[in-house]
Amino acid sequence: MFGNTRIISGLVMVVSAVAALYVAWLLNPSYLPPAVSDFLYSNLGERPFAPAPPTMDMAKLQPEEVCPERRPQWREAQTIDGVEMQASPLCHPDNPYEVAAFVKGTNNVSPGTLMQTQLTPDAVVKGRDLDGDGDPDEIHIRLEVAELNGHSPDAPVEVPGYAIAPGVRPGFWVFVPKYRGMATENLITFKAQPGLRMPSVPIRVEQGDEVKITLENTHYLPHTIHLHGVDHPYQDANGEGNDGVPRVSEMPVMPGDARTYDIKPRQTGTMFYHCHVQPQAHILMGLNSLFIVEENRPNNFVQTLNVGAGHVRHSSVGVRERYGREYDMHYQDVDYDMHNIIQSSNDPRVISERIHRSFNITQRKPEAFVLNGHSFPYTIRDSMIVVKENERIKMRVLNGGAVSLALHTHGHKVTATHLDGIARPPAQQIIRDVVHFGPAQRADLELEAKNDGLHSYGPGIWVMHDHHEQGTTTNGINMGGHISAIVYEQFLGESGIPKVVGGLGPLFTPEYFRGEVPIFAGMDPQGLLNTPGQRQTNSTGTLLTVLLAVLLGLFFGALTWLIRSPGSGVTAARKKR
């Protein structure tokens, strides 16, 4: 009997080993040494055909509306309280009542107009006409600081919510006009009211105006305003700091506090303003925007603020002389590691430590890129350059981010007329199709829709994007980033959406920017480039794997049995003890 046990276990071991080898070869020849698998091939022939996993159907996506309508009547050219404004055929045009209030002054528009905005009566106060040229020269702007997509101690939601792309909500800090009422649209979605958005609001004043900018710090961290490139004295008339640099010209404005900056800019140009407290964090979190000083002209009521940047519906006299339309274009980049710090805790002390001390900007890597506060595809709602044939367009471009921008305009070569707000002599104005912007650099670009093969190749939907390829992605997914377009009016469809070939639907889903939607899905009837199924959905593969495991188990089980069987010497030895 002893002998039998040993023979049986030996036999089982041999059989299971051979069977396991065969099954392993069936499953995947690379499990075996080449010599062994070659031996099996030459004796058994090829293995049976195993089909590749089937193509999966696209998951049921629920795209957002490409253009969720708000107020279609806002698109028309109209005059409100005597303020003329251009038509804005985009999906989301600027609120014309708000534009009227910014042009006339919130203290000067009719109560009815003010009620159609969410501004306070002192948000933009315009006073006396000091030089008698027909327009006010005393301007008092009040700015607040708003956080977007911050932490909520009650629910895992970002409050107030603001998306730069479907499902993409990094945290931001922005300078906003002084609004009244609720910061959220309602208490169910926690979505920010439309005026609380990226980018910080561009400011426009006239050369020679006496401008006061009051920063009312409604945020939980200290901030200042620094006017980059704008003529301003280091100290105001009262000897108080006016340059916005903490511990140099002044101490920062603490939460709950307010400070007024006084300027009377003598020079024109497209300039820049930003917070100078811990600028490596605050500027990049969004506290930066355009500051434009327009030429002093008679009857030049300037649109003091341009919420959301983009199309300037009421341009200055100087700009209207030469240009059909004017667009403010503000580019920024976003590193989630920094921007999401504000969502990681509710304690301002902890947020401050993490964003100012723990986060290391030298390790910064942006994953998202925005133009006027949105990434593609949201850029098509409010940040496209709409143009008609033979029109001349002014683009004021600012790089408010940390990485450089290589702006490329399809179908057009643009002329850089001003660099950092200073006019270039015409002979020194460069025409090119990739304009490079370092951080904080600005350029005024002139786009002529003259169909001469140089300035323009003719009408179309001409994509406009960063030629640093990362700038065309969001979370590494293209199309994303700050892609936008120069669109000729005849290519604008219903609701201001460009008439592109092929639907944009899949791009309006959070799944797309999580990388879950195959890029070419739905382009061919068989879906040959859709997602493949799981590797082992076929039952044969599963069966074989289980069988292999069982055989291996059997082998080792038999081995153990062999070692421990009576007469093997082991149990006998134990018994003797």
Add this chain to the structure above:
Amino acid sequence: MTIRTIRSAPEVFCLAAGLALIGLAATVSPGLTQEAQTGAAESKTDMRGSHDGGEANAAAKDVDHSKMDHSQHAGHEGHKMVLDDNGMVMNWNDDTPPRDCKNGISEDVEFTVHAGRKYAKPGQSFGFSTNEWNVKPCARVKITLVNEDKIRHQWMMHGLPRYIYPQAMFHLEAAGGQTRSGTFIVPSGDETLLVHCDMAQHMEKGLKAQLKIGAGSGDLPSVPGISAARVQDPQAQRTGGWQIALLLGGLLLGVGIGGGLLGRKSK
């Protein structure tokens, strides 16, 4: 538990080691009484008035809030509103008791509340001087908001009857350094209504309060000084060795006690 009932050396070891570890951790740790560690005070919170589900009560079944665009004040018709450089009062009501107040106004009561940085608790940025008010059902309440900061603040209350108060709310807004008052009349049911400042992150960073009508309906979450947050804030410090020591010590203590008790029972 007497020494006789402890059966074996391992139990003694567990008890002793557990106590020693806990004692050591307690002396070494930065502080065992941090607010972040204490559990929620409330256990019977009514969802009404809270953000995630409760606003279903105040939320429109007739008006689709998700499409309501406040910047244009859609549905603004019917709002009573005073707006000037010193602030704003919206939806005040000093003469129309809600339908369920069969005996009219029960009492007149006045409160003054201060808002500002000065009233912030540690871990916050702004605060109200009081975070809870109690009124009788059908009371007429005059609230005066004194804003001690240089920025604006609000005292906004939600959950009032929609047929009197558009969007179910009463809103008081005071510019920096200003004082504003307004009056409203509460309904008769026992309810706790949300009061907050709806500026970006002001409620989250301290400007949250509650008004209880009658017996109220429990506490709302994350009301400063009254209830804990629903979303636990991660510890500021990393997990220290002392926390692990605490855990281990507790574990050993538990084992020792359990072993001792079981030992006693078997006798």
